[in-house]
Amino acid sequence: MSAGEELLELAEQGDARAVKRAYARLLRSNRPDDDPEAFQDLHACYQHALARCRSGSDEQPHALETTHAETPNPDVPRRVLSETVPTVLDPDSAAREIILHAGTASASSLCMLLQERALGWSLQFRAEVGWALLGHLHHEHPSLSEANFNTLMQAFDWDDIALDLDPLWLAAVARRCRQAWRLLPASRGALRIDYERCSERYLSAQETDEAVARLSEPRPRWRNRLDASIPTRSRDMPYMLAALEYWPVEELPPGLDPVQVGFWARFGDPSHRVHLIYGAWRCAITGLFLGMVTAWGVYSSPAVSASRGGLIIAAATLLVPGGWLLWRGYSALLRWQCAHEGDARGPAWLRWAFLPTAAIVMGAAMWAQRAVGMDGLLLMALDRALAFGLALIALTRARTRGPDPHAEPNGLPLVLSVIWPLAGIGVSLLFWAMDLRRNIGAARR
Numbered sequence: 243m244s245a246g247e248e249l250l251e252l253a254e255q256g257d258a259r260a261v262k263r264a265y266a267r268l269l270r271s272n273r274p275d276d277d278p279e280a281f282q283d284l285h286a287c288y289q290h291a292l293a294r295c296r297s298g299s300d301e302q303p304h305a306l307e308t309t310h311a312e313t314p315n316p317d318v319p320r321r322v323l324s325e326t327v328p329t330v331l332d333p334d335s336a337a338r339e340i341i342l343h344a345g346t347a348s349a350s351s352l353c354m355l356l357q358e359r360a361l362g363w364s365l366q367f368r369a370e371v372g373w374a375l376l377g378h379l380h381h382e383h384p385s386l387s388e389a390n391f392n393t394l395m396q397a398f399d400w401d402d403i404a405l406d407l408d409p410l411w412l413a414a415v416a417r418r419c420r421q422a423w424r425l426l427p428a429s430r431g432a433l434r435i436d437y438e439r440c441s442e443r444y445l446s447a448q449e450t451d452e453a454v455a456r457l458s459e460p461r462p463r464w465r466n467r468l469d470a471s472i473p474t475r476s477r478d479m480p481y482m483l484a485a486l487e488y489w490p491v492e493e494l495p496p497g498l499d500p501v502q503v504g505f506w507a508r509f510g511d512p513s514h515r516v517h518l519i520y521g522a523w524r525c526a527i528t529g530l531f532l533g534m535v536t537a538w539g540v541y542s543s544p545a546v547s548a549s550r551g552g553l554i555i556a557a558a559t560l561l562v563p564g565g566w567l568l569w570r571g572y573s574a575l576l577r578w579q580c581a582h583e584g585d586a587r588g589p590a591w592l593r594w595a596f597l598p599t600a601a602i603v604m605g606a607a608m609w610a611q612r613a614v615g616m617d618g619l620l621l622m623a624l625d626r627a628l629a630f631g632l633a634l635i636a637l638t639r640a641r642t643r644g645p646d647p648h649a650e651p652n653g654l655p656l657v658l659s660v661i662w663p664l665a666g667i668g669v670s671l672l673f674w675a676m677d678l679r680r681n682i683g684a685a686r687r
Contacts, residue, residue, distance in 0.1 A: 248264060248268070252264055252291065253290075253291035253292070253294040253295050254294070257295070258292060258295040261288070261291045261292060261295060262361060265284070265288045265361060266361060268284055269281075269284070269361075272284045281365075282364070285364050288362070289362075292362075333367065333370035333371045333373075333374040334374050336359065336371045336374070337371055337374040337375040337377075337378055338378065340352075340355070340356070340359075340371075340375060340394070341375065341378055341379075341382075341384050341386075343355055344384075344386055344390045344393075344394065345384055345385050345386065345423075347390070348389075348390075349387075349389040349390055349392075349393050352390050352393050352394075353393055353397070356393070356394075356397045360397075368398070369398075371398070372397075372398030372399070372400070375394065375398065376398075376400065376415070379415050379419060380415050383415075383418045383419060383421075383422050383496050384419060384422065385419065385422040385423040385425075385426055385429075386416075386419035386420070386422075386423055387420065387423050387429070387432075388416070388420055391416045391419055391420070395412075395416075400412060414492075414493075417487050417492075418493070418495070418496065420487065421486050421487060421488070421495035421496060422495070422496045422497065424436070424485070424486055425454065425458070425486070425495065425496070425497050425498075430447060430450050430451065430454070431447075433450060433454075433485055433486070434447070434450050436485035436486075437450070437481055437482055437485040439485075440481045440484045440485050441478070441481035443478070443481075445478070449478075453478060453479060453482045454482075456469065456475075456479065456502060456506070457479070457482065457483070457498050457499065457502050457503055457506065458497055458498050458499055458502070459499065459502070460499050460501065460502070461502065466502070466505050466506075470505075470509070470516075470520050471520060471523060471524060471527075473524065476506075476509045476520060477509070479506035479509060480506065480507065480509050480510030482506075483503065483506065483507055483510065484510070486498075488503065488507070490507050518570070521566060521570070522563070522566070525562050525563040525566040526563060528562045528563075529558075529559045529560060529561065529562045529563045530559065532558045532559060532561065532562065533555055533556075533558050533559030535558075536554060536555050536558035536559070537551075537555045540554055540555060572631060575635070576634075576635055576638060578593065579593060579596065579597070579635050579638075579639050580635075580638050580639050580642045580643065582643060594678065597632070597635065597636060597639075597670065597671075597674045598671060598674060600632055601632060601667045601670055601671050601674075604625075604628055604629065604632065604663075604667055605664065605667055607625075608625055608663065608664065611625075625663045626659070626660050626663050628663075629659040629660070629663035629664075629666035629667055629670075630656060630659045630660055630666065632659075632666065632667060632670045633655050633656055633658075633659040633666045633667075633669055633670045634656060635670070636655075636669070636670035636671075636673040636674050636677075637651060637652065637655060637656070637673055638651070639673070639674070639677055640673040640674075640676055640677045643677055643680075643681070644677075644680065655669040655670075655673075
């Protein structure tokens with residue numbers, strides 16, 4: 243008995259489940275890759291057998307209804323037959339059914355659905371469903387998790403070289419579907435996990451909902467500026483965009499407001515002037531607050547004179563802004579010195595001459611202090627701070643521009659510069675000479 247005859251014989255009994263089980267068993271010996279013609283014949287017989295089963299199930303309820311109409315008996319329960327759902331033969335309808343199921347189901351459930359539907363598909367129809375499904379994913383961007391998208395990609399062989407699909411384009415489609423899935427309320431847990439991977443900071447469920455609301459809801463400009471004045475929010479929002487796999491050069495994730503995303507994405511660029519603006523604004527507010535508290539304490543004390551009280555208030559007001567400006571200037575100087583030759587700004591000779599010139603000036607200033615006899619706690623602290631800063635620049639420059647930029651820094655020269663400033667200056671010149679020799683050797687090769 244051939245495979246087609248076996249299916250037709252089962253179809254005469256009207257058992258569609260037996261036909262499907264037999265078809266699944268016969269597919270093992272009639273694979274489409276080994277013998278395409280035998281598979282086409284088997285599939286045609288399978289479709290014909292299912293049609294006969296459906297036609298038989300349609301006639302049987304009609305006969306039962308006629309019998310019950312002739313001899314009604316209310317004590318006998320009416321027989322209910324389960325009708326088999328016909329196989330969908332439209333590629334677009336099949337693709338939409340898979341998308342609806344993949345949006346809410348797990349990867350294992352989606353895999354079982356695809357295996358069940360593939361029993362009634364030919365190779366050509368399977369390819370048509372795959373292309374229709376890929377078109378819907380590209381134009382509509384439904385919410386799909388990474389596991390479900392990978393399941394669809396493996397089921398329809400989208401990563402096959404023979405299909406000649408651009409891998410970057412396919413990765414962009416997968417990213418858009420993942421973005422839409424992460425923005426769903428039911429997927430906020432996965433979004434929090436991705437955020438913690440980017441920032442290494444824990445974010446509560448309420449904070450995650452608030453961050454998504456800042457990116458998706460249109461808000462006035464003054465409210466954004468007020469939120470950006472809080473350091474944690476201006477720091478967290480770029481990480482949230484990174485968790486959503488958004489970069490300024492990419493397409494906006496579905497469901498987000500472009501104005502809100504453009505406002506918060508600027509904080510992800512360390513060199514953007516928005517950090518300087520809002521940093522100065524925070525320091526100004528903090529300085530005014532400290533000045534007001536100091537003024538209240540000074541004027542409530544009768545032992546402090548007016549001139550001395552004014553100096554104390556000014557020092558308290560300018561303490562935080564002045565320290566912030568020094569830190570910003572030193573950070574810019576450190577980045578300029580540690581940048582590679584192709585990324586640095588300004589002439590190369592100026593970068594190379596800065597560190598030895600600063601070391602000579604600091605050494606001469608210390609010698610002049612001792613020669614004149616200028617001693618004091620403030621001058622000692624200033625000398626050690628300058629020596630520490632110079633040694634930190636030299637060490638960071640040698641490490642970042644060396645063969646192993648991620649090596650652990652050596653803190654012994656920094657401790658030495660605090661204990662003995664002249665030794666710190668000498669160590670800075672030593673590391674500068676090592677960096678100069680390494681770069682000259684690399685340029686000759």
